[in-house]
Amino acid sequence: MRGEEILALFPEKYRDRWRETASLAEHLQEIRLRADRPFMILSDNRESFVSSQGRIVDRQEEAGTSTSEELDEILNHLCRYSLYAFADEIRQGFLTVQGGHRVGLAGQVILDDRGRIKNMRYVRYLNIRISHQIIGAADPLIPFLFEGGKVMSTLLISPPGGGKTTLLRDLIRQVSEGTMYGPGVNVSVVDERSEIAGSYLGIARNDVGIRTDVLDGCPKVEGMMRLIRSMAPQVLAVDELGSTEDVQALQMASGCGCKLLATIHGGSLEEVKHKNYMRYVVEEGMFERYVMLNRKKSVCRVEGIYDKEGKPCIR
Amino acid sequence: MYKIAGVLCILAGCIGWGSMRIGQEQERIRHLRMLFHIMGQMRSEISYGKHTLPEICLSLSELNDNYYKMCFKRIFERTQMESSSAFPEVWEAEMKSCLERLPLREDERRTVEELPKTLNLREENGQAGRVGQTETFLEGRYRQAEEACENRSKMIRSVSILTGLLLAILLL
Numbered sequence: 001m002r003g004e005e006i007l008a009l010f011p012e013k014y015r016d017r018w019r020e021t022a023s024l025a026e027h028l029q030e031i032r033l034r035a036d037r038p039f040m041i042l043s044d045n046r047e048s049f050v051s052s053q054g055r056i057v058d059r060q061e062e063a064g065t066s067t068s069e070e071l072d073e074i075l076n077h078l079c080r081y082s083l084y085a086f087a088d089e090i091r092q093g094f095l096t097v098q099g100g101h102r103v104g105l106a107g108q109v110i111l112d113d114r115g116r117i118k119n120m121r122y123v124r125y126l127n128i129r130i131s132h133q134i135i136g137a138a139d140p141l142i143p144f145l146f147e148g149g150k151v152m153s154t155l156l157i158s159p160p161g162g163g164k165t166t167l168l169r170d171l172i173r174q175v176s177e178g179t180m181y182g183p184g185v186n187v188s189v190v191d192e193r194s195e196i197a198g199s200y201l202g203i204a205r206n207d208v209g210i211r212t213d214v215l216d217g218c219p220k221v222e223g224m225m226r227l228i229r230s231m232a233p234q235v236l237a238v239d240e241l242g243s244t245e246d247v248q249a250l251q252m253a254s255g256c257g258c259k260l261l262a263t264i265h266g267g268s269l270e271e272v273k274h275k276n277y278m279r280y281v282v283e284e285g286m287f288e289r290y291v292m293l294n295r296k297k298s299v300c301r302v303e304g305i306y307d308k309e310g311k312p313c314i315r
Numbered sequence: 316m317y318k319i320a321g322v323l324c325i326l327a328g329c330i331g332w333g334s335m336r337i338g339q340e341q342e343r344i345r346h347l348r349m350l351f352h353i354m355g356q357m358r359s360e361i362s363y364g365k366h367t368l369p370e371i372c373l374s375l376s377e378l379n380d381n382y383y384k385m386c387f388k389r390i391f392e393r394t395q396m397e398s399s400s401a402f403p404e405v406w407e408a409e410m411k412s413c414l415e416r417l418p419l420r421e422d423e424r425r426t427v428e429e430l431p432k433t434l435n436l437r438e439e440n441g442q443a444g445r446v447g448q449t450e451t452f453l454e455g456r457y458r459q460a461e462e463a464c465e466n467r468s469k470m471i472r473s474v475s476i477l478t479g480l481l482l483a484i485l486l487l
Contacts, residue, residue: 011401076435080394081402082367083435084442119437 002026002130005099009128011077014070017054024056028130029161035071035124038063045295068124075123078103090120100131100198100206131195133206137163138170144305144313145171145289146181151235153260153286157272158293163300164263165239167293169196169206171261172237176209187212187261188233190223196239221249228256237261244277254286268292269310289313318487325486326479333475337468339418344464346417347457349381350427354450362443368402368434369395386413403431423456 002025007015021031021041030042038060039050048056052064078097079086089095094104104127105120112118145154154171156164178184191197191214197204199216208214213231215223220238227233236258241247242265250260266272269290273282281287285308292303305313353375360371369391376387386409393405410428417424430449436442 077401080367080369081431081434082369083437084361084439085365085367087438090437121437 002099002132005101006031006130009074009078009097009101009103011073014074017050017052017064020054020056021050025130026132030130031126031128033066033071033074033126033128035068036065038065068122071124071126074126075105087119090123091117093120094193096194096198098198098200098205100133100195102129102131102193102195103127104129131198131206132166133169133198134166135170135173135207137167138174140302141167141171141291141305142174142179142181146179147288149182151175151182151185151259151261152288153254154262154289154291155241155272155287156261156263156291156293157266157269158263158300159267159295160265162293162295164293165195166300167291168237168239168261168263169208172196172212172235173207173209175235175261176211184209184211185234186232187235187237188227188231189214189237190218190220190227191216192218192220192223192239196237221245224249224253228253228258233258235259235261239263240265241278247277247281250281251286260287262287269306285309321486322483325483326476329475329479329482330472333471336471336475337464340460340464340467343418343420344457344460346382346419347423347453347460349379349383350423351450351453351457353379353383354446354453358443358446358450361446362439365439368406368431383413386410403434406431420456423453426452 003022006022006025006028007018010018017039018031021028024041024043027043028041029045030040032040032042040063041048041050041056048058049060049063051057051062055062057063076083078095079090083090086095090105093106094102096102104125105123106125107120107123109117110119110121141154145152156167156171158164172187172189175182176184176187187209189196189208189212191199194216196206197208197212197214197216198206199214202216204212204214213227213233215227218226220241224236224238227236236250236253237260238246238250239262241250241262250262254260264272264275264278266275269292272278272290288308290306290308290310292306294301294303307313356375356378357371360366360374364371366374372387373391373395376384376391379387390402390405390409393400393409394402407428410430414424414427426449430446433445433449434442436445
């Protein structure tokens with residue numbers, strides 16, 4: 001299924017070339033396409049090349065290369081021949097496609113008269129990051145995240161590619177459906193980049209649980225307040241906190257009695273504490289659990305689970 | 316007796332031919348009206364809804380309970396659900412088979428069939444503007460055809476009756 005999804009990222013005429021790569025779907029992390037540069041893939045943290053016939057090879061000399069026209073066609077196909085509908089995403093440098101896969105874009109930016117990025121043209125670099133739903137990924141965490149039958153506000157911390165979103169997705173699913181540590185509760189998700197639920201035509205394609213409501217493509221700050229007012233969630237989930245506004249909205253949500261599930265980029269709990277916008281949150285103990293993740297030898301691992309004072313949890 | 320029956324048949328045939336021509340013209344007007352309404356819906360879906368073209372085709376298939384319903388549904392299914400073919404090719408092929416039976420003029424048909432060639436802009440207002448150009452073209456053709464239709468209908472009807480009478484006189 002994932003293989004077909006990956007093949008569907010390419011226009012029909014290029015699919016044969018990507019068939020072998022798509023067969024690695026479960027292990028595939030990235031497909032990198034650069035104009036006049038070799039096709040590269042990252043699978044199990046190992047870099048390989050793809051020949052123009054579609055074979056996966058180790059030698060760069062055997063690799064096929066992308067042309068500018070091919071990249072234009074792929075971008076058009078990814079945007080369903082509706083570039084205008086993805087203008088905001090292109091401006092931000094990435095777009096999320098069906099299945100929750102994220103495609104990073106680089107090329108020449110067009111600036112407006114205030115010097116802000118207005119759009120991007122000559123997109124000549126694509127990085128297709130394959131999303132993975134791993135059912136049960138959050139199993140080891142669950143016993144530590146419930147207390148008295150209630151889920152605790154949790155922040156997942158990891159460097160990029162550490163598996164935060166995958167873990168958050170499964171956590172949402174389990175909290176929503178209920179576990180042996182607590183019954184299922186209503187979860188609302190602000191899925192700003194459509195990565196968590198992988199929604200298509202408004203319907204979540206990933207399994208995020210039976211009591212989960214998803215606000216797709218909405219900025220976090222606006223989305224959180226909207227969901228609190230409209231969906232009365234017991235748990236609110238967001239991906240990638242990154243600004244003071246995000247944190248202020250989380251504080252409001254917490255003040256309304258919602259439990260929070262969130263992720264943030266960071267190499268350690270200390271590093272997160274030193275982010276300006278996070279200091280107050282950590283000091284106030286808004287999150288009752290911090291989960292530190294890391295990727296070692298191509299496997300995402302839970303490095304540690306800490307309580308709100310930063311002490312390791314052992315149960 | 317036979318002669319009278321023959322004259323009546325000739326007259327009926329000529330009037331029928333005339334009515335068919337008028338019917339064809341009215342059919343063309345009806346389709347031009349539907350097509351420019353569809354372009355209008357498409358334009359507003361692009362500029363206000365920011366939907367993708369396949370999604371727009373789905374909503375057009377739901378909004379239009381007419382001849383075009385199935386055509387738009389097939390375009391949506393082929394481009395989105397099966398996700399196999401490029402939108403411009405699917406649109407062109409589906410529109411070709413949908414429009415070929417209609418009494419539209421060649422340039423009107425080609426304008427609709429080749430619409431996706433103009434749809435590769437990166438900004439919704441510009442994109443809506445391009446669809447708006449097709450809408451304006453079709454609307455212009457519709458207004459022209461409607462204006463001309465009344466006079467032409469009278470003329471075709473008169474000519475067909477006169478032709479019938481002339482034929483009848485000549486054959487008598």
